[in-house]
Amino acid sequence: MSDYIVEMKHITKRFPGIVANDDVSIGIKKGEIFALLGENGAGKSTLMSMLGGMYEPDEGEIYIRGEKVTISSPNHAAKLNIGMVHQHFKLVSDYTITENIILGVEPIRKFAGLFPYVDIRNANRKIEELSKSFGLEVDPTKKIADLNVSMQQRVEILKVLYREADILIFDEPTAVLTPQEIEFLLEIIKGLRDGGKTIILITHKLDEIKKVADRCAVLNKGKLVDVLDVKTTSVNRMAQLMVGREVSFEAEKAPAEFKEEVLKVEHLTVKNEDGFEVVKDVSFTIRGGEIFAIAGVADNGQVEIADAIAGLTKVSGGTIFLGGKDITNETIRNRTEAGISYIPEDRHSFGLFLDFDLATNLALKQYYREPYSSKGILNKEEFEQSGSRLIDKYDIRSGQGVKTQVRSMSGGNQQKAIIAREIELQSPLMIFVQPTRGVDIGAIENIHKMIIEERDRGKAILLISLELDEIMNVADTIGVIYNGQLQKIASRESLTTNEVGEYMMGAKHE
Numbered sequence: 001m002s003d004y005i006v007e008m009k010h011i012t013k014r015f016p017g018i019v020a021n022d023d024v025s026i027g028i029k030k031g032e033i034f035a036l037l038g039e040n041g042a043g044k045s046t047l048m049s050m051l052g053g054m055y056e057p058d059e060g061e062i063y064i065r066g067e068k069v070t071i072s073s074p075n076h077a078a079k080l081n082i083g084m085v086h087q088h089f090k091l092v093s094d095y096t097i098t099e100n101i102i103l104g105v106e107p108i109r110k111f112a113g114l115f116p117y118v119d120i121r122n123a124n125r126k127i128e129e130l131s132k133s134f135g136l137e138v139d140p141t142k143k144i145a146d147l148n149v150s151m152q153q154r155v156e157i158l159k160v161l162y163r164e165a166d167i168l169i170f171d172e173p174t175a176v177l178t179p180q181e182i183e184f185l186l187e188i189i190k191g192l193r194d195g196g197k198t199i200i201l202i203t204h205k206l207d208e209i210k211k212v213a214d215r216c217a218v219l220n221k222g223k224l225v226d227v228l229d230v231k232t233t234s235v236n237r238m239a240q241l242m243v244g245r246e247v248s249f250e251a252e253k254a255p256a257e258f259k260e261e262v263l264k265v266e267h268l269t270v271k272n273e274d275g276f277e278v279v280k281d282v283s284f285t286i287r288g289g290e291i292f293a294i295a296g297v298a299d300n301g302q303v304e305i306a307d308a309i310a311g312l313t314k315v316s317g318g319t320i321f322l323g324g325k326d327i328t329n330e331t332i333r334n335r336t337e338a339g340i341s342y343i344p345e346d347r348h349s350f351g352l353f354l355d356f357d358l359a360t361n362l363a364l365k366q367y368y369r370e371p372y373s374s375k376g377i378l379n380k381e382e383f384e385q386s387g388s389r390l391i392d393k394y395d396i397r398s399g400q401g402v403k404t405q406v407r408s409m410s411g412g413n414q415q416k417a418i419i420a421r422e423i424e425l426q427s428p429l430m431i432f433v434q435p436t437r438g439v440d441i442g443a444i445e446n447i448h449k450m451i452i453e454e455r456d457r458g459k460a461i462l463l464i465s466l467e468l469d470e471i472m473n474v475a476d477t478i479g480v481i482y483n484g485q486l487q488k489i490a491s492r493e494s495l496t497t498n499e500v501g502e503y504m505m506g507a508k509h510e
């Protein structure tokens, strides 16, 4: 028998217009953490989906524990003790944690030896034990709808462990987590490995690979570039192999030239559904030519500020002025017209129509205007022409150009599409919420460049990010939020990373 618990030999997978995996061969050793690195659309999720039983390869062979297999379904993968934690969770929100975990493998008992029923109580107990033994504590009776993202991810992991997976695939598990949650998850992953499990980890964050992975495969446009020993390879080398050029981790930026005031927020207060104040008396202004970044730990009110300005959430106190005009009670469309672009945090719920094609999605905010339509009639040709232009300009990669259904695009390329559409609106105010989440390092560099370019064109920019590095890199002015209140507003130059960190934790305030 070979050294490898998983072997993929000469795997090719095609989708309409694209070769997602092109003759890829890799071997994964039992008990290692094997990372997969590559640009958005390089084919990482596709390759792993073939182990998870979502797709079958067009060519090539898969061996598990030395035996040749055809993995025909996720259930079949589970029988081979392979489990996948997906990039986009697949949980039923009305069901409890237990119901989600046992879905498809319900423990059936017979009442009076005759009538079958699902033994929920027993399942609850078993899941509680399981969750404790792996350090992933949950309350099994809670509904998915009431859980935050990190808890939902725990459920996905438990689901895989419940099915006794010993080959675990994580597809960008840290993209949706806060820095503290990431630390926790990486420890869990190391623990799983030390317990003898084999881990495959897809991530865009090189420092995570450096921290936990043993080996790392690099994919580029569907092809395997190299398999690296992580200990002896520098982060810069990984970046270079992946993008095919040198990557700069620091954004280049001329000094800001501030113009007239574009946005003014005065005494803004926002309440959540339970009537609890999540934004408390927040005031700030952003001028043209200024990048104003809000730094903070997740869930401290920063997203609610962005939503209130864009009109997605109701304001319970205070006023919002755009270009001197009070827009506090305007509709979303009126705000867009008045000059707000918005890149939302949750691109699947708010950013895109997944079942529409790329051309339509790129025109989504302008379709009712010239030249996209005239006298109420849509001009299809214009959709396609300007769509193609944006695909080139923003390097959006997809199988069939403007005709690609957005659902089939890779996560990072969906994000690039939203950014392209919103920048093209040329609004005086641009709001970016977590613009580089799930985006590869080459594309991060480009997005930062674009944000700075828009600033230099005189736009006012509100940047909300959980990545302190990103904020220190791009911002001109920083507002630090803690518990719904701005603790400090100051120029980027006057603050150190440490200080910002202290304000973020509420350890320091004005």
Ligand SMILES: Nc1ncnc2c1ncn2[C@@H]1O[C@H](COP(=O)(O)OP(=O)(O)OP(=O)(O)O)[C@@H](O)[C@H]1O
Pocket: 015, 016, 018, 020, 038, 039, 040, 041, 042, 043, 044, 045, 046, 047, 397, 398, 399, 408, 409, 410, 411, 412, 413, 438
């Ligand atoms: N079901 C599908 N139908 C058509 N094309 C697809 C499908 N799934 C993936 N693709 C295409 O295959 C290519 C590889 O996509 P994949 O999702 O594997 O990339 P990825 O490396 O995981 O990228 P990301 O880092 O952005 O998640 C992309 O061009 C994508 O558009």
Ligand SMILES: [Mg+2]
Pocket: 044, 045, 046, 087, 171, 410, 411
């Ligand atoms: Mg992916």
